[in-house]
Amino acid sequence: MRCRQRILMAAAFLSALTGLAFSGEARGRLIGVIMPTRSEERWIKDGTAVKEGLEKLGYAVDLQYSDDDIATQTRQIDDLITKGVKVLVIASIDGSALSNQLENAAAEKIPVIAYDRLLMQSPNVDYYVSFDNYKVGGQMGDILIAGLKLDRATAAKPVIIELFAGSPDDNNSVGFYQGAMDKLKPYFDKKVLAVPSGQIDRAVVGTLRWDAAEAQKRMENLLSAHYSGDVVLNGILSPYDPISLSTLEACKAVGYGSTPGKPLPVVGGQDCIVASVKSILAGEQYATVLKDTRTLGAATVSLVDTLMRGKTPAGMDTASYHNGAKIVPSLLLDSVIVTKENVQKDVIDTGYHTVEELGL
Ligand code: BGC
Numbered sequence: 001m002r003c004r005q006r007i008l009m010a011a012a013f014l015s016a017l018t019g020l021a022f023s024g025e026a027r028g029r030l031i032g033v034i035m036p037t038r039s040e041e042r043w044i045k046d047g048t049a050v051k052e053g054l055e056k057l058g059y060a061v062d063l064q065y066s067d068d069d070i071a072t073q074t075r076q077i078d079d080l081i082t083k084g085v086k087v088l089v090i091a092s093i094d095g096s097a098l099s100n101q102l103e104n105a106a107a108e109k110i111p112v113i114a115y116d117r118l119l120m121q122s123p124n125v126d127y128y129v130s131f132d133n134y135k136v137g138g139q140m141g142d143i144l145i146a147g148l149k150l151d152r153a154t155a156a157k158p159v160i161i162e163l164f165a166g167s168p169d170d171n172n173s174v175g176f177y178q179g180a181m182d183k184l185k186p187y188f189d190k191k192v193l194a195v196p197s198g199q200i201d202r203a204v205v206g207t208l209r210w211d212a213a214e215a216q217k218r219m220e221n222l223l224s225a226h227y228s229g230d231v232v233l234n235g236i237l238s239p240y241d242p243i244s245l246s247t248l249e250a251c252k253a254v255g256y257g258s259t260p261g262k263p264l265p266v267v268g269g270q271d272c273i274v275a276s277v278k279s280i281l282a283g284e285q286y287a288t289v290l291k292d293t294r295t296l297g298a299a300t301v302s303l304v305d306t307l308m309r310g311k312t313p314a315g316m317d318t319a320s321y322h323n324g325a326k327i328v329p330s331l332l333l334d335s336v337i338v339t340k341e342n343v344q345k346d347v348i349d350t351g352y353h354t355v356e357e358l359g360l
Contacts, residue, residue, distance in 0.1 A: 030060045031304055032080035033089045034073060035115075038065040040210075040242070041273045042293055043091065046116070049297025050089060057305055068209055070097050077101040081108055087304050089113045093209075094169040095120040096324075111307050114328065115300060118171045121324040127313065128321055128330040129300050131291045133172045136270065136335050137179020139289045140237060143268035143337060145183060147286040148235045153192035160194055161235040161265075162222050164215055164243055168206040171323075176239045176270070177202050184237075196226040212242035219250035227254075235266040241276035244269035244285050257284070272338055274357050277347055280340055281358070287339040290346060299331055 031054050035047045043065070051061045062080055066073035070093050080088060081104050088110055092098055095117055102124035105112050112119070114128045144150065144161065153159045166173030187193035199205050199222070207215045219236075227233055233251065238244040244267045251257070257264040264284055269276050272290035279285040306313045316329035336346050347353050348360075 028086070029058065029308070030062060030083065030085050031087050031089065031308075032077075032083070032085035033061055033063045033115075034076055034080070035063070035065050035091050036073070036093045036117075037068040039068070040271075042271045042291075045293040046091065046297060049294050050115075050300050053297055053301035054304060057301065059304070059308070066093060068093055070094050074098060074101055078104065081105055081110060085110060087111050087113065087307055089115050089300055089304065090119060091115040092117050092119055092170075095171050096169065098122070099124075113300060113303060114323075116172070116296065118321055118323050118328060120171055123325045125323060125326075125328050126307075127303060127316070128323075128328045129296060129303060130172070130330065130332060131296070131335045132320075132332040133175030134179040136289055136291065137176040137181075137239075138183050139179075139335060139337050140176060140239060140268050140270065141180040141183025143287040143289075143339075144180075144235050144237060144266060145187070147266035147268070150184075150187045150192060153187070155191040158192050158194040159187075159234045160196060160232065161237060162197060162219070162233060163195060163200060163205045163237045164218070164239060164247065165202045165206045166239040167208055167210050168203065169208075170210070173202070173206065173239065177205075180237055180239075196231060197222050207240075207243060210240050210243070212240075212246040215243040216246035216250050219247040220253070223250060223254050232262055233265045238267050238269050241269040241271045241273040241285070241288055244288070245275060245279060248279070248284060272347060272352065274353055277338070277343060277353060277358055280338065281343060281360075283340070287337055290336045290338045290352065291333070292336075292350075292352060294352075295333055299333060303331065 033050050035043045037043055047063050051063045054061045064076040066076060073093055088105055099122045102112055102122045106124040111126045114125050116130045118128050119125045148159050165177040236247050248267055251265055256262045266286045269288040272288045276285050276288050303313055317332055318327055318329050321328050321330045338346055
């Protein structure tokens with residue numbers, strides 16, 4: 001009995017020791033990852049890709065989602081700094097709202113990686129990992145050019161569109177909108193493309209927090225204010241799949257897609273979410289832009305690992321992204337336009353979405 005007790009005590013002591021050793025080691029290799037919200041498919045994929053990739057390399061990961069609430073996000077970053085994380089990976093909600101937290105991180109010598117969304121107006125951002133947001137915007141423009149056959153349009157019968165932009169506090173919205181509008185400009189100049197509402201300014205067409213319901217309301221208002229009689233909407237510039245789907249809903253509600261002479265407008269999008277791929281296959285949403293979160297996750301994991309090994313990352317773009325305080329060295333990945341034609345090749349065959357997820 002005594003002997004058994006001793007063995008048990010020794011085992012308990014050993015396991016406490018290993019536990020301590022493990023948590024000590026984990027703390028030394030703890031990486032903080034902050035994502036904006038769990039309510040959007042893409043950020044769940046992002047968080048999972050970064051966490052799993054880092055864990056495979058033996059890092060401990062504290063992954064937090066901020067529910068699109070800025071106060072929650074600032075608190076989470078403060079907590080992670082207190083916990084002693086070695087690197088912070090942050091996808092912000094409002095890119096300009098975290099300056100105090102970034103200053104605290106710098107004081108603790110914690111490198112900060114801005115994930116997908118650039119952290120603005122702060123010198124305390126070390127790296128930026130994202131897609132080439134201006135090019136992504138260009139692809140949004142290309143989608144409309146192809147889908148609306150703008151090269152064949154004439155000024156006698158201009159193609160009619162309305163414009164939507166992303167959240168004004170997200171720097172990506174600037175690149176997306178500028179990229180798209182630069183592609184569309186020649187068609188506006190030739191007057192083969194028109195916006196009946198006259199709402200063109202990014203500040204006016206922006207959608208705070210990428211809120212699809214807000215965009216739907218705006219679309220409903222536009223339709224009732226500017227589309228009476230025989231004015232038919234042909235296309236919508238959309239920067240985000242849920243906005244594409246909600247604005248299409250607004251159109252359907254007033255007869256688009258079910259009335260002769262009123263086909264559903266051509267709408268692009270971004271993120272290649274399951275619901276949009278289904279809609280594309282059903283012939284409703286015309287296209288989307290796929291930004292493979294697995295690639296972004298892997299690039300981030302490798303950057304974190306390089307920093308943790310005390311090395312300087314190579315191959316950074318040191319020209320494109322000025323955050324208002326400094327140029328932030330950036331790693332910019334490529335994105336892909338997805339239409340009905342390449343869903344199989346670029347979405348299913350690559351395993352981005354499975355046939356089961358797509359209900360096929
Ligand atoms: C991302 C997009 C995403 C949007 C809404 C942007 O910063 O780059 O991929 O659709 O935020 O979450």
